[in-house]
Each structure stands twice: as structure tokens, then as C-alpha cells.
Amino acid sequence: MNIGNNIKILRKRKGKSQEEMSLELGLNRSTYSGYENNIAQPNLENILKISQYFGLTIEDLISKDFSSFKELDWRLITEQSEARLKGHSLRVLATVVDINRDEVVEVIPEKASAGYAAGFSDPEFFIDFPTLSLPFLSSNKKYRAFPIQGDSMPPVSQGSIVVGEFIQDWTRLKSEIPYILVTKSEGIVFKKVRCNEGTSSLVLISTNLAYAPYELPMSEVLEVWKFVCYVSRTLPDFQPDENGVLTAIQHLQSDVKRLIQQQRDPLN
Template sequence: MYFAENLKFLRMRRRKSQIDLAAELEITRTTLSGYERDVQPPFRVLVRISEYFNVSLDALIKYKLDVLSEFQLSQIEKGFDVDVTGSKLRLLTITVDKKGRENIEMVPVKAHAGYTGSYGDLEFIASLPKFRLPFLPENKTYRCFQVKGDSMLPVTENSWVTCSYVDNWKNIKDGKPYVVVTKSEGIVFKLIYSKLYKSELQLVSTNRNYAPYKVHISQVIEIWQFETLNSFEINA
């Protein structure tokens, strides 16, 4: 449970002193200090704190809020249930063409850094190049990412992988290729082995010169399942 550290994080995020916040919650500063040191508040106070910060009780207690992005925090404060375990639908920004059909946005390597910080910004997503592939099923949302590096040979550097959005991480298939958008590593194309029971994903390269590594799900922003490859090179 993360209530104590979340309370302190939310207070500091609002730039409130313990004295100021305690007064607004109608409790003493000593009582508030105790809550920030793992003293369990009564339910009525939990509800009051939840309403004050506009954060659900579930998020206030279960999620480690200080590892979420500002966009995720803003969505929680707007009442959306942004689930960091991947077990619920996640919010996704998309664009459509004049006929209302979803576009496939292209994310070149030069836009990788911008994407990790602006994935929820409609203006940024709308600025990306777009195309359509008529042979892809229309019941999925797609995005096309340019591959950086040679860790996933025979997929070569600067190839493009078109992927479908994974809205429920419990549907990840072990050993299959995915694009993973993370806070810590940026955008990577890897084989995934799900360890959601440990709140982790193991990311594996096909090029054995690159060691597998684990990423905590709190660092994961989006996951996209590989669908098609577009490359300008043929490996013999």
C-alpha cells in the first residue's frame, strides 16, 4: 500500500505545507504528519483526502503515484481510472481521416524522444506523418515505429514496424515481438516475456549481443504488438 508516500507526494505537488493542508482537511498538523508516516487514518478522513486531491481511493492507496507521468496523473485527477497494472483499458490519443477512419501514425527515430513525453498530446500526434494499409483488419488501432539499432536482427536499423495497440497487458504473448514505450528506455522493439505477477516485463533481443533486461510496469507507457515489417534492406 502506498497511502503514506502518496499523501506526501500529492501535498508537495500542490506545494502545500503540512500546516496548510491540515487546516484545509480540518485535522491537526501532528495528525497529518502521522498519516505521512504510515499511521492509518479513519475511512472518513481517507474519503476527505481523496476528494481534496480528486484522486480515487483505489489510486490513492494501491498505486505508487510518484512514478506516473504528469499526463497519467492529470487523467487520474480528471476521473479516469488509469491502471498501471495493464489489466484495464488505457487512454490512447489517435487521429482520423476525413472519412472518420483511424490513421496509422508514423513515429520516426528522430521523434522517439518527443513521443515519450507527448504521447497523450493530440497536437503532437496529429503532427506525425500518417498513412493507411487497406489489408489490415479495421478492428484494431495501429501505429508505425522506426526501429533504432540492430538488437532485433534480422530486422535492420531504420526499418519500420507497424503494430497494433495492446489495451490489456494480460493479453501479451510470451516470446512475441512488441514495441514498448517506456519512461526509462524510450521506445524499444523487443520480444516480451510477461511477469505481471511481479509487476515486471522481461525484454529480450534477438541479437544475442544484447542482454535481456527487466522493466517495471510503472515505467511502461504503451505496448504495441508487431503486425507487419517495412524495410528497404534484405538480409541474405
């Protein structure tokens, strides 16, 4: 394997020191240095971490000889990486149309959500699914509705249906915005997303603070849908704002004072 020399070349192209690289990868400095100097070989977990950091496939990292690369080679491998990031390597999006040949919003039933990652490219997967019609959705965009499990994203509760807009170009993802992600290992995930600059991963954040944020490699992602709205059979509990309550009390006190004053001096 050329992995040690390849890592060194990639680091230098990024203009990073070994100290910076080891910190950003979460590795011990001596461990990282050992990789570059071919004293030790990274395990599979660290190979995956390094390949994701540089936006490369594991195959490219361990099988190619970057010392022989010319600028054209670098440009080609960069374009391939960007294509993966934008979702160009995804399977074709299957969709359902009505009798007027207009696309409909497929509602993924809860029982079918577990198999969605395997069947989403097959049009027959959606044939018997219910559909949804909302007048404010654009006819120029593709939407789909997904069931939500768990309590990690309040006010969206267990059993709610979340409607998402299909996103083809993943470079358009915006931080702190909710997305529905279809992933290889976790299935359908609904989270706020933070774009991890300089790496090929996303940080997924729950609105329920009891759930810690975690990192998801872009290589795990199959589809991305931007949150549009949700449908729920329950009304979220309303917690009044403390400042709003204080203001309301102050207004009430002012009204009481005014009434008392009017009673004391009815001629005014």
C-alpha cells in the same frame, strides 16, 4: 514508516518464507530479515524492488498500515494494482482521423521518436506526421508505426518501420512475442517480451544474442503495441539451413546416379 511490518504481512499473505522472499528479491537472507524486524531500513532501490514484486506503489508500501487492513481494503488495493497492470491508469490515446473520420496509421518520424513519450497524449503532436495504409490491417483496431534503431532485433534492421497494434489490457501480453513498448526512461523499445509471473515487471529479450535480456518494471511502461509487421528498405542476408543444404546435396547425388545409370543402360 510501517514498511517492515507491511513487508511481513505481504509475505505471509503470499504464503512465502523469509528464505523464499530473499531469494526471489535477490537479497541476502539476513538483510531481508532485518527489514521485517525493523533492524534496518531498505534503501530506495530495494523499496522499489519490493513494491514492484507485490504490485504496489511505493507510496502504498511505506505510508499505509497493512495491519489495520480488512478484506475490503485488500480487495480495493488489489483492484487498483490490477488497473495499473491493465493500463487503465494510462493517459488517453490520441489518434488522427482522415476526411472520412477513419483512423489512420501514424508513422512516428525518427526525429520525433525521442519526444514521443512526452507527446503521445497530445493530438497536435501527430498533426504533421506521415501516415501509412496497409490493406490487411483491421478497421476495428488501432495501429501505429515506429522507427527502429540499432541491431538488437534482426531481421528487423536499423531504419526499418515497425507497425504495432495498440494493447490496452496488459494482462493480454503473451511471452516470447515481440512488442513495441513506450517507456519513461528508455523511450521506444522493440523487444520480445517474457511475462515475469508473480511480479510487476517484464523481461525484455533481443533476437540478437549479443544483447542480454533485462528486466523492465511495469511502472516504467506508458504504452504497449503488439508487433504486426515491418517495412524495410533492405533485404536480410539469407543463411541457408545446414540440414536443407545436406538434403539438397543428397537429391543432387540421386539425380547424378540416375543419369549415370541411364547412360549405361539407354534402353531402360
